[in-house]
Amino acid sequence: MCFLCEAKHSAWAGRRAFLLAAGAASAAAVVPALAQVDVGPSSNLRKLVPAEELETAATQEYAQLLADAKAKGALASAGNPQLQRLRNIAARLVPQTAQWNDRARQWNWQVNLLNSKEINAFCMPGGKIAFYTGIIDQLKLTDDEVAMIMGHEMAHALREHARARIAKSQGTGTLLSLGAQLLGLGQLGDMAASVGTQLLTLRFSREDETDADLVGLELAARAGYNPQASVSLWEKMGQAGGAAGGPSFLSTHPSGPQRIQQLQANVPKVQGLYQRARG
Numbered sequence: 001m002c003f004l005c006e007a008k009h010s011a012w013a014g015r016r017a018f019l020l021a022a023g024a025a026s027a028a029a030v031v032p033a034l035a036q037v038d039v040g041p042s043s044n045l046r047k048l049v050p051a052e053e054l055e056t057a058a059t060q061e062y063a064q065l066l067a068d069a070k071a072k073g074a075l076a077s078a079g080n081p082q083l084q085r086l087r088n089i090a091a092r093l094v095p096q097t098a099q100w101n102d103r104a105r106q107w108n109w110q111v112n113l114l115n116s117k118e119i120n121a122f123c124m125p126g127g128k129i130a131f132y133t134g135i136i137d138q139l140k141l142t143d144d145e146v147a148m149i150m151g152h153e154m155a156h157a158l159r160e161h162a163r164a165r166i167a168k169s170q171g172t173g174t175l176l177s178l179g180a181q182l183l184g185l186g187q188l189g190d191m192a193a194s195v196g197t198q199l200l201t202l203r204f205s206r207e208d209e210t211d212a213d214l215v216g217l218e219l220a221a222r223a224g225y226n227p228q229a230s231v232s233l234w235e236k237m238g239q240a241g242g243a244a245g246g247p248s249f250l251s252t253h254p255s256g257p258q259r260i261q262q263l264q265a266n267v268p269k270v271q272g273l274y275q276r277a278r279g
Helices: 003-030 044-048 051-071 081-096 133-138 143-158 161-169 172-178 180-194 206-222 229-240 257-278
Strands: 110-114 121-124 128-132
Touching: 044 161, 051 110, 051 121, 051 128, 051 161, 081 110, 081 128, 081 143, 081 206, 121 143, 128 133, 128 143, 143 161, 143 206, 143 229, 161 206, 206 229, 206 257, 229 257
Parallel strands: 110 128
Antiparallel strands: 121 128
C-alpha cells in the first residue's frame, strides 16, 4: 500500500472509530442503563422459599383481607375517586417493574383502598397492593408522593424481601443443611403457606428498606413522577411520627435524617429518567 493510500486508510479508520464512539455515546444517552440506582443483587436466601407458593399464600391472605374489609363496609368501591387515582398511578408504575423481576410480567397486579384512619400501605408478594385512606388524607399526599410509597412497596415484592425474611425466620441453617431438594417443594410450600398470615406484619431489615427506597425511587421516576417527592414524603412521615403513638407505617418503615439524606443523594441519578418520561 502506498504512503498516500495508507494515510487515507488510517484517516478513514480514525474517523470511523470516532463515529462509532460518538454513535455509542449517543445510544447510551438515549437508552439508559438497566438501573440508575445501585442496590446490588437480591438476597440468595429467598431461593430457599418457593416464589409460587409464597405468592399463592399472599393471594389467599389478600383475598381474606378484602373480604373482611367489605363485610365491615371499609372496602372502597370501584367508582371511588381515590381508588381510581391509586389505580391510575399503578398503571404507570407496573410497566416499569419487569426489569427488576421478570416474574412480575405474570403477576395479577391488584390495587385496593381500605377506609381506615391508619397510616399504612403495603404490597404483598405477587403484586397485591393496598392503601389505607389515612395515609393519603392525613399526610395530604400528592400523586408524586403516592407514587413514591407505591413504588417502595412494589420494590419489596419485586426484590422478594419477604422470601428472604421468611427463610431467615424459619431457620436458615436447617434449610441449608437439609437442602431444598431433600425437603421437597411440598414441605417448602407448606412452610410458605403457614407464614402467609405474617406478611402484613413482616418487619424488613434496614438494608431491605434502603433497597426498597432506591428501587421505588427509580420505578416512580421512570413512570414520570418527580423524584424530589421522595424527600418531601419522608419529611411528612417524620412529622407524622411525632404524633402520639406514631403511625403504624413507621413501625416497619422508620423515618430519619439518614433516610432522607440517602434519597437526596440518589435523586440526581434518576432525574434524567424522570425528565425523559415527562417528554
